[in-house]
Amino acid sequence: MRAYHDLGGTPAGPIDHxxxxxxxxxxxxxxxxVLLTRKKIxxxxxxxxxxxxxxxxxxxxxxxxxxxxxxMSNNLIMKGVISVEALAAKIAEIESRVDPLP
Numbered sequence: 471m472r473a474y475h476d477l478g479g480t481p482a483g484p485i486d487h488x489x490x491x492x493x494x495x496x497x498x499x500x501x502x503x504v505l506l507t508r509k510k511i512x513x514x515x516x517x518x519x520x521x522x523x524x525x526x527x528x529x530x531x532x533x534x535x536x537x538x539x540x541x542m543s544n545n546l547i548m549k550g551v552i553s554v555e556a557l558a559a560k561i562a563e564i565e566s567r568v569d570p571l572p
Contacts, residue, residue, distance in 0.1 A: 495535070496535040499535045499538050499539050500535075503517065503538060506542065506546075511546075511549075511551060512542065512545055512546070516545050517541050517542065517545065520540070520542070520544050520545045521537055521541045523544075524537060524540055524544075528540065
């Protein structure tokens with residue numbers, strides 16, 4: 471039985487092969503994942519397990535970078551590196567900023 475994220479060989483329509491520039495926040499997600507793995511806080515297999523356990527609704531509603539961010543956040547919470555409360559407070563602080571990040 472296939473999991474929802476296993477799309478290999480299924481009809482999914484055309485693939486967009488156009489190159490696009492990553493937004494700053496997407497680059498930061500990738501940099502954060504590299505940093506967390508180099509510092510041995512997270513492992514790549516943990517991130518993959520996190521991606522595969524998001525649930526089909528969240529998985530398909532999110533972009534590639536958003537899925538990676540969700541997986542990292544969930545893993546850091548499960549490991550006790552951050553708390554749900556601390557993450558929620560930081561998100562609220564970011565959303566309340568007058569000037570958005572570039």
